[in-house]
Amino acid sequence: MIKLTIDGKTIEAQEGTTVLKAAEEAGLYIPTLCNHPQLTPYGGCRMCMVDVEGARTLQPSCTMPAADGMVVNTHTDKVLNARKFVLTMIFSERNHFCMYCPVSDGDCELQNRAYDEEMTHWDLQPNWQPFEVDASHPFIILDNNRCILCRRCTRACGELVGNFTLGFEERGANSLLVADYNVPLGESTCISCGTCVQICPTGALIDRQSAYQGKEIEVDHHIGVCVECSVGCQRNVLTRDNRLVRIEGEWDAELNHGLLCDQGRFLPLEDDRGRLLTPLVRKDGSLKAATWEEALNTIAQGLGKGKGLAALASTRLPAEDLALFKSIFADNLHGELVTSLEEGKATASLAKLAEELGKPFESSLDNLKDTDAVLALELDLVEEHQVPGFFIKRQIPEGTTLVVADGKENKLAAHASVRLPLTAGEESSFLENLLQAIEGKSADEGLNRAAEVLKAAEKPCIIYGKTFAEKADAKALQHLLDLAEKLGAALIGVKGEANSMAAAQLGLEAPFTPNGYQSAYVLLGDEDPSQKLVKRLEEIPFVVVQAAYSSQASGSADVVLPVTMWAEQAGSYLSLDGRLQKLGQALDAPEGVLTSQAALIKVAEALAVDPDTDWKASLKARIPTVEMRED
Amino acid sequence: MTKPKVASDWLCGCAGCHMSFLDIDERILQVVELVDLRATPITDLKEPDKDGVVVGILEGGIANTHNEHVAKQMRERCKILVALGDCAVFGGVPAMRNFFGAEAALQRAYVDAESNDSEGKIPCSPELAELTRVRAVSEVVKVDLHIPGCPPHADVIFYALAELAQGRIPEIKDDMLHWH
Numbered sequence: 001m002i003k004l005t006i007d008g009k010t011i012e013a014q015e016g017t018t019v020l021k022a023a024e025e026a027g028l029y030i031p032t033l034c035n036h037p038q039l040t041p042y043g044g045c046r047m048c049m050v051d052v053e054g055a056r057t058l059q060p061s062c063t064m065p066a067a068d069g070m071v072v073n074t075h076t077d078k079v080l081n082a083r084k085f086v087l088t089m090i091f092s093e094r095n096h097f098c099m100y101c102p103v104s105d106g107d108c109e110l111q112n113r114a115y116d117e118e119m120t121h122w123d124l125q126p127n128w129q130p131f132e133v134d135a136s137h138p139f140i141i142l143d144n145n146r147c148i149l150c151r152r153c154t155r156a157c158g159e160l161v162g163n164f165t166l167g168f169e170e171r172g173a174n175s176l177l178v179a180d181y182n183v184p185l186g187e188s189t190c191i192s193c194g195t196c197v198q199i200c201p202t203g204a205l206i207d208r209q210s211a212y213q214g215k216e217i218e219v220d221h222h223i224g225v226c227v228e229c230s231v232g233c234q235r236n237v238l239t240r241d242n243r244l245v246r247i248e249g250e251w252d253a254e255l256n257h258g259l260l261c262d263q264g265r266f267l268p269l270e271d272d273r274g275r276l277l278t279p280l281v282r283k284d285g286s287l288k289a290a291t292w293e294e295a296l297n298t299i300a301q302g303l304g305k306g307k308g309l310a311a312l313a314s315t316r317l318p319a320e321d322l323a324l325f326k327s328i329f330a331d332n333l334h335g336e337l338v339t340s341l342e343e344g345k346a347t348a349s350l351a352k353l354a355e356e357l358g359k360p361f362e363s364s365l366d367n368l369k370d371t372d373a374v375l376a377l378e379l380d381l382v383e384e385h386q387v388p389g390f391f392i393k394r395q396i397p398e399g400t401t402l403v404v405a406d407g408k409e410n411k412l413a414a415h416a417s418v419r420l421p422l423t424a425g426e427e428s429s430f431l432e433n434l435l436q437a438i439e440g441k442s443a444d445e446g447l448n449r450a451a452e453v454l455k456a457a458e459k460p461c462i463i464y465g466k467t468f469a470e471k472a473d474a475k476a477l478q479h480l481l482d483l484a485e486k487l488g489a490a491l492i493g494v495k496g497e498a499n500s501m502a503a504a505q506l507g508l509e510a511p512f513t514p515n516g517y518q519s520a521y522v523l524l525g526d527e528d529p530s531q532k533l534v535k536r537l538e539e540i541p542f543v544v545v546q547a548a549y550s551s552q553a554s555g556s557a558d559v560v561l562p563v564t565m566w567a568e569q570a571g572s573y574l575s576l577d578g579r580l581q582k583l584g585q586a587l588d589a590p591e592g593v594l595t596s597q598a599a600l601i602k603v604a605e606a607l608a609v610d611p612d613t614d615w616k617a618s619l620k621a622r623i624p625t626v627e628m629r630e631d
Numbered sequence: 632m633t634k635p636k637v638a639s640d641w642l643c644g645c646a647g648c649h650m651s652f653l654d655i656d657e658r659i660l661q662v663v664e665l666v667d668l669r670a671t672p673i674t675d676l677k678e679p680d681k682d683g684v685v686v687g688i689l690e691g692g693i694a695n696t697h698n699e700h701v702a703k704q705m706r707e708r709c710k711i712l713v714a715l716g717d718c719a720v721f722g723g724v725p726a727m728r729n730f731f732g733a734e735a736a737l738q739r740a741y742v743d744a745e746s747n748d749s750e751g752k753i754p755c756s757p758e759l760a761e762l763t764r765v766r767a768v769s770e771v772v773k774v775d776l777h778i779p780g781c782p783p784h785a786d787v788i789f790y791a792l793a794e795l796a797q798g799r800i801p802e803i804k805d806d807m808l809h810w811h
């Protein structure tokens with residue numbers, strides 16, 4: 001620990017920290033612009049200048065190392081004047097017209113800093129040279145007129161996302177933020193994660209969906225887990241007047257610390273499927289609007305039990321709903337098939353292995369954040385489960401090596417230093433060969449290079465996808481364990497949808513094969529039904545669909561119950577690495593629409609069954625593939 | 632004590648700032664009690680008194696030679712010159728024209744705009760002021776107080792007038808300070 005004095009207050013700080021961090025930790029405020037807690041200090045904007053006794057000139061506190069005995073002043077006239085000067089220079093460097101800028105009034109850090117310094121105006125003119133506005137991207141607008149050249153976006157795209165799309169064309173004061181080699185953002189390598197927009201302090205990078213839709217002070221915030229996949233990133237869902245305004249990554253989240261992918265951030269706001277607003281019952285061949293009572297009566301009459309009854313639930317639903325579903329259809333009605341819409345493909349073999357071992361064998365996603373070698377098996381983290389892919393990609397310039405083994409087209413492979421062919425179904429022999437290579441007994445050049453990289457690593461990770469989990473036989477899984485043990489590697493199975501693992505814990509993993517079912521209950525929630533599901537259901541005489549949106553599945557059902565979508569319900573989600581997280585309700589459901597859970601309870605009443613509601617106990621009834629933790 | 636004289640005028644703006652002034656509603660009675668409201672666009676008198684006023688208020692930026700004249704006259708005739716609103720403080724919305732130039736703006740407005748027929752032409756008369764680059768008032772004359780906002784809120788205008796009337800220079804900060 002070192003001691004320094006800031007504004008007359010003596011504070012303790014860690015050695016190696018900066019003056020800014022030391023001040024912040026002691027609760028002292030120094031204004032900043034280019035600095036961001038998630039990024040490496042850059043020292044570009046000079047907003048954070050402080051007076052250090054003994055130093056000839058003012059020093060940027062965000063990059064200045066704190067030293068023992070240092071005396072710092074943040075409020076001298078010299079500092080205050082310097083701040084105004086810095087802000088005046090920034091404003092006049094480009095063209096800031098706050099009256100028609102979407103982030104004006106509270107959402108612009110530049111403007112806020114100037115308000116803090118009580119600047120009613122500035123004495124220099126704007127630049128007046130028009131800078132490019134790039135509106136080619138489906139979700140993002142880049143207006144270089146409002147850019148302050150702070151490079152938060154370029155640093156975020158590289159340091160956090162590992163995508164390195166953004167950069168500056170350096171021409172002094174005319175430096176221009178560009179994508180790739182100056183191509184329109186919409187035609188660039190951008191993967192639409194939106195991190196640059198979220199981190200931009202001004203209106204230079206704005207998102208099309210929420211511009212002018214509501215300022216920070218006008219919106220409500222709902223922090224909760226993302227339901228778009230099993231990674232379990234924390235999101236901040238912004239709403240106004242019962243409408244989604246924007247989705248942001250939660251900076252304080254332990255796993256994703258602000259990052260989201262396009263699926264978690266932008267796509268939910270693009271959902272334009274038609275809502276189901278009333279129960280429907282098939283009468284004389286066509287679906288007609290009905291009351292809940294009529295619909296429930298029809299279900300009570302048409303739905304069988306035991307043999308001939310199939311029940312399927314979406315793994316986008318909360319664990320509470322899945323447990324209730326299981327209790328009703330498996331434990332009470334003894335349905336012949338009670339499973340999830342994922343049919344356990346991404347989890348069943350892994351869950352079985354954990355049971356055989358009598359203990360979890362997989363590890364936390366955090367292992368990916370400081371790994372030095374990754375083996376990705378039949379998994380494309382650019383296409384799916386993207387945020388863990390960011391963790392890997394961003395470390396590659398620092399020397400982390402990536403080995404991708406896949407038989408399909410795989411975009412992650414573009415970032416790999418070793419690419420190995422792995423045909424689905426041949427996991428066992430592939431892993432056996434790799435083990436051989438690790439023991440120095442292989443003649444295959446690719447395998448030997450992979451073995452070399454993995455053996456040299458101190459913290460290797462092996463991450464595998466749904467195809468691997470589906471195709472790997474017992475032998476392949478044994479090889480996987482051997483490999484992990486030999487290398488001291490962490491194993492991470494990405495599973496599938498948001499509650500894939502909860503469904504696995506509940507044993508909802510049987511395959512849905514045609515079996516002459518007489519009736520089916522489909523708990524679709526807000527999931528889009530697959531073509532395969534639609535076809536299978538067509539073969540079943542009596543089908544109940546409980547869904548938020550109208551689809552081919554609801555269109556061909558006999559009874560349709562209207563339920564909530566993700567933002568209108570609350571519940572728990574078990575991430576791929578065992579974190580049990582909450583999602584709160586962000587929107588009110590439309591009139592007459594029930595949550596999936598409330599609808600299930602009504603159905604249970606109509607069927608005169610009394611379900612078990614201890615969902616947590618049900619989740620824990622099975623040995624998990626990875627230790628479950630609650631935060 | 633005699634009430635301080637206040638005059639105002641509008642330059643290249645949209646009248647929104649004066650509308651916001653009227654939004655002080657019944658508090659206008661308090662203002663009239665505190666100040667002697669002289670020439671304004673909304674009163675009969677059109678030019679600030681020759682023998683001067685204490686406070687001169689200008690809405691709008693300076694976009695032509697006539698605006699320049701009005702601003703200079705106001706400056707000469709007032710002790711404290713107030714730039715009211717973003718147009719006066721920064722140039723504001725009309726200053727977007729500077730990106731294209733006055734010629735292009737005239738061409739667009741009088742000839743090219745979809746609403747013009749084939750006869751559309753740029754008006755030209757020696758009586759018309761000549762367009763210039765759109766400027767903040769402070770680029771042309773010295774300004775003593777900037778009240779930004781598009782428009783500034785009626786509460787801010789009332790506060791500022793009340794302070795000025797009592798011989799104080801208002802502090803535009805915290806909740807009073809907005810650039811939009």
Ligand code: SF4
Binds near residue numbers: 098
């Ligand atoms: S980015 Fe900020 S400072 Fe620039 S115009 Fe927008 S609100 Fe004003």
Ligand code: SF4
Binds near residue numbers: 157
């Ligand atoms: S959206 Fe993501 S990938 Fe695209 S430029 Fe921004 S940070 Fe980079």
Ligand code: SF4
Binds near residue numbers: 152
């Ligand atoms: S676009 Fe935004 S984040 Fe990027 S350099 Fe400009 S102001 Fe900074």
Ligand code: SF4
Binds near residue numbers: 715716717723781782
């Ligand atoms: S500042 Fe806004 S309200 Fe006032 S004149 Fe200009 S455009 Fe109109």
Ligand code: FES
Binds near residue numbers: 032042043047061062
């Ligand atoms: S915040 Fe320190 S230089 Fe920008």
